[in-house]
Amino acid sequence: MSIAEWLAKKAHIDIEPDKLDIPGDLQTKCLACGEVLFRKMLIENQKVCPHCNYHFRLTCSERLAFTTDADTFKEFNQNLESTNFLKFKDTQPYSQRIEQAQKRSGIKDAIITGIAEINGHKNVISIMDFGFMGGSMGSVVGEKFSLAVETAIKKKLPLISMSNSGGARMQEGIISLMQMAKTSAAIKQLADAGLFYISVLLDPTTGGTTASFAMLGDVHLSEPNALIGFAGKRVIEQTIRQKLPKYFQRAEFVQQHGMIDKIVHRHELKLTLGRLLEYAE
């Protein structure tokens, strides 16, 4: 094998978390470098690998804890839940998928919204959770996001959106597509009210979520190496019949093409948000 071949092969190894050997509850392995890490220390380090700087994905409660001032968050519309209005069923009914995701995550759908303070700056915040059905956007995500924007307008507060989503929720058919329009329209109203909107695009943010409210921020932030794009990598590879480089659709790549203002290390994210919010006061 030539060096070039070896590099090409190396560049396309995708790490599958399921296949990693995780020894018990106390320890875990870094998904990027494979180093064994103590869970407690990992959480203390905001789930960033101390060896290779890999940013683990967060649940929305972790994100909330790392980003907002303690005990300032007041949640909106906590109990909204989706229904299986199309009676959609793939290998299992949609209603069952929702139930399982709710049990696993402890939240009702892929987004939480509310009012919070970040380093003393009051704002309306929306946080998505990729762990809930791939953070997919259906009726509840669209509705809660729109209601949050409406509250921001009413209370004249800036908005922070932390998106983390694979795109539209197929199980809700066309209604999921309509959420793109609904959320984008909400952002237009926010802009017309003269309010500041910071969009943080987290790993991953793709499909209909990127092609709507996530790409409409006044300022776009991201974390290192976050996957941000419209079409899925596999779909593009099938279309152009070529393998894509590993850096494709990563935050650094997206920034080079003008779509991200700043890539921020997780340890700096709260501080950065606070500094930005100061300019809207």
Add this chain to the structure above:
Amino acid sequence: MKEIIKKKRKKKNIMDFEKPLYELAYKIDELREGAKLHNIDLSKDIEKMENQVQELREQIYEHLKPHQIVKISRHIDRPTALDYIDLIFTDFIELHGDRLNSDDPSIIGGFAKIDSQKVMIIGHQKGRDLKGRKRRNNGMAQPGGYRKAGRLMKLAEKLSLPIITLVDTPGAYPGVEAEENGQAEAIARNLYEMSAITVPIITVITGEGGSGGALGLAFSNDVLMMRYSVYSTISPEGCAAILWDDPSQAPIAAKRLKITAEDLKKLDVIEDIIPEPLGGAHNDKVVTAQSMKRYLLKHLHKYQDMAPSAVAKNRYDRFRKFGSQNIKGL
């Protein structure tokens, strides 16, 4: 004989589910010729068979399955935006370019008149044959296409012209350059701007309404669908590949996703279904165009006397409500 059928099928681009119909029709032709040649009276048999053809035709086309409608919506001979512009509008002046760095051939647009009414018309353009489809990327637009469309919509607003968009795309183009140039941003920006435009926007989904690529031209006051068009968050094939891990489940996905005009009318996502000739618009483009024209005029008329701010609010409210009724606890 099989070869002849094959030839005929190729020429007419017959879809698999239409095959029995064309085979039977061919047999009748053959019988008729044979009867003439040998001077035998087969008129009774022929009449019987013709009745059978009619029955079969109704059976096939009146009960089309969603995945069969998908096939019609993608038919190579299906009329394109430029066909409809030729057949419905006059004085079309095509405008080009996104004013940044490109002119995407997958989306066309310009000034045109319907009867005497001046409008801005914008649409996906698939190409009229294989070569054209390649050049037009089969209607899969680049970011520049959406930006051109956005520019033309703002221009229409400035001149108080209603906007008509014709949607026919498998989806926005999934390519490297498209990602580099901000495909997601381009679509999002159109949704953002369209939500507040003060002239009426009327959309017709003419063939494939593929996901965000379709919605990027369809944030409209009224959305109409041709009888054999589809509108979906994801293609049935894509959905089957992801949710079933098996692309051959596409026909089931097509059914469950609710993507036909009839299903979407029931879901209140579209305002009207535009009739087409039995079997599809490609069987009679002129009749189809006349049918579309009637509906366009009807829907343009609806907004004729509405104040600009009310037009924008009407559109905003239309989309604000989507999904709300499906939520528990609201």
